[in-house]
Amino acid sequence: MTVVELKDVTREHGQVRALRGVSLEVAAGELVAVMGPSGSGKSTLLNLAGGLDRPTSGSVTIEGRDLAGVKDLAALRRGSVGYVFQDLNLIPSLTAAENVMLPRELDGVRAGRARTEALAVLAEVGAEDTAGRFPEALSGGQRQRVAIARALAGERRLLLADEPTGALDTATGDEILHLLRTRADAGAAVLLVTHEPRYAAWADRVIYLRDGQIAEAGAVRLESAR
Numbered sequence: 001m002t003v004v005e006l007k008d009v010t011r012e013h014g015q016v017r018a019l020r021g022v023s024l025e026v027a028a029g030e031l032v033a034v035m036g037p038s039g040s041g042k043s044t045l046l047n048l049a050g051g052l053d054r055p056t057s058g059s060v061t062i063e064g065r066d067l068a069g070v071k072d073l074a075a076l077r078r079g080s081v082g083y084v085f086q087d088l089n090l091i092p093s094l095t096a097a098e099n100v101m102l103p104r105e106l107d108g109v110r111a112g113r114a115r116t117e118a119l120a121v122l123a124e125v126g127a128e129d130t131a132g133r134f135p136e137a138l139s140g141g142q143r144q145r146v147a148i149a150r151a152l153a154g155e156r157r158l159l160l161a162d163e164p165t166g167a168l169d170t171a172t173g174d175e176i177l178h179l180l181r182t183r184a185d186a187g188a189a190v191l192l193v194t195h196e197p198r199y200a201a202w203a204d205r206v207i208y209l210r211d212g213q214i215a216e217a218g219a220v221r222l223e224s225a226r
């Protein structure tokens with residue numbers, strides 16, 4: 001089942017064509033890695049796939065709904081899409097657990113249930129001891145885990161991760177990839193932007209962007225890398 005589909009998508013910023021005629025489908029259970037040089041359009045692709053941005057032309061469909069016809073993109077995103085951003089975006093005045101709870105509460109989930117979910121997902125990512133602490137008191141790796149937990153809370157059927165391993169050491173980066181892989185195996189569609197072939201090796205497919213176009217796409221599954 002296709003979770004997200006981009007059809008002939010172009011995104012222009014003034015004279016800059018960040019994406020040109022990109023078509024891509026990601027199915028439930030699939031982890032797709034997006035690679036390519038700096039400025040090739042990877043973040044633009046991710047933002048469009050998650051409804052954070054709208055295409056200049058072409059269409060984006062999430063779970064069968066063409067985003068062009070969706071008025072409340074924020075509600076659709078909160079319901080279906082989990083993001084892990086490069087800059088994490090944790091709210092400094094909220095504890096780790098509260099950061100994880102926030103999108104769920106915005107979605108109408110009661111605080112008690114949102115907290116229970118948050119604690120469960122923090123445990124899943126190995127960050128249960130961060131629950132009551134504020135972001136500034138956490139290490140980079142812990143913050144990354146909290147951001148991942150926030151993206152995983154609830155039933156996100158589409159996960160978008162932009163360099164989620166950031167500057168993490170290899171062991172922590174591997175754990176993060178393992179979490180994303182596990183979610184894909186459990187039925188989520190996952191799009192992962194990475195510069196690291198090591199992490200792309202966890203994907204079912206890799207697409208390479210160059211100058212806003214898909215230059216090459218291929219299956220991986222380098223079992224030996226796992």
Ligand SMILES: Nc1ncnc2c1ncn2[C@@H]1O[C@H](COP(=O)(O)OP(=O)(O)OP(=O)(O)O)[C@@H](O)[C@H]1O
Pocket residue numbers: 013016017018036037038039040041042043044045
């Ligand atoms: N809001 C914007 N206004 C103008 N140009 C933009 C904007 N966002 C992206 N661009 C341009 O679009 C192109 C693609 O940018 P994008 O951030 O998608 O690349 P990227 O592959 O994610 O790069 P990196 O690996 O450095 O994060 C670049 O030339 C960038 O300068």
